[in-house]
Amino acid sequence: MADSARVTVPRALLLPWWALQIATGAKSFRDNPLIGSPRLNRMGLHVARVRIADAMAWARRRRLAHLVSAEDAAAFARDGYVCVHDFLSPDAFAALRDQVMGRAAPAREMVQGDTITRRFALDPAALRAMPAAAALMRDRRWQGLIRYVGSYDTAPTAYVQAILSHRHDAPPDPQTNLHVDTFHPTVKAWLFLTDVAADEGPLTYVPGSHRRDARRLAWEKQRSLEVMAGDDFLAQRGSLRIRADELPALGLPQPVAFAVPANTLVVADTGGFHARGPSLRPSTRVEIWAYGRRNPFLPWTGFDLGGLPGLAPRRVPLYWAFRDRFRKWVGQPWADMGLKRPADG
Helix, strand or coil, X not given: CHHHHHHHHHXXXXXXXXXXXXXXXXXXXXXXXXXXXXXXXXXXXXXXXXXXXXXXXXXXXXXXXXHCCHHHHHHXXXXXXXXXXXXXXXXXXXXXXXXXXXXCEXXXXXXXXXXXXXXEEXXXXXXXXXXXXXXXXXXXXXXHHHXXXXXXCCCCEXXXXXXXXXXXXXXXXXXXXXXXXXCCCCEEEEEECCCCCCCXXXXXXXXXXXXXXXXXXXXXXXXXXXXXXXXXXXXXXXXXXXXXXXXXXXXXXXXXXXXXXXXXXXXXXXXXXXXXXCECCCEEEEEEEEEECCCCCCCCCCCCHHHCCCCHHHHHHHHHHHHHHCHHHHCCCCXXXXXXXXXXX
């Protein structure tokens, strides 16, 4: 009896916290036994969260439609992404590329399989050193597209990012499997500073997979019932995976690979199926990368303290410092690599 009490009392104390998380962006089937409950999901919990979050995102987007052109809004509604070639003028792009590629700055790296993701904060010091990057952060189309797709009128979190693929004698990169980032609409953006070849790990996206129609909802329900019986850790943490041969049953095409020239911008809802394409040889891709993710159940589009002008560019160093300080409890996947340039080997 004593042993049983020691096990059940903490779970009972956590129940209110787990229940509150249902009304947030919490996504882990593994870490929240209510979100991961086959019984509750058989009754429709996961599908209800997906449907409500999707409806609220589209309601917010309708209020943000003035931020984008009718052409961009239509492309997004159709595909789940907007792709813009020659996003910046030639002179503005050349200045941005040269300033980013030539600057040695504090770098953080995370290793996933045979791929290294290297990031640099676009903090106040970086923006002073790279005025072209500061100008991009103020660009109305850049901001408008990201805010519209993400459905919140708040500044995205942005980095300089480099993807270094095909490390020797390493396991496969798990990001090459088609997946969703989470159960609700969210946004990521890539402004490529280097050309991206088809065989060098391009971003891939399944057009139309941002729509939560009846077939998609049926798939979501089935996955919510079986995910904990499998051994895919990332799926259990809420980033559900799908095989390419499953797409036709959902009425979806095969993924599009963004093998594109430098100065191409892609803004996508990463609640749709996407992946990093395979790289057949060592390669390095450099980009300005941004994302936005808030509680998907908020009815308003603004009121984000983290997006305030004075705080927004400081979010990344604060986030890294927090995880450094409390790594014992929250973990820290981003290793401090000292000063580097984006394309350093």
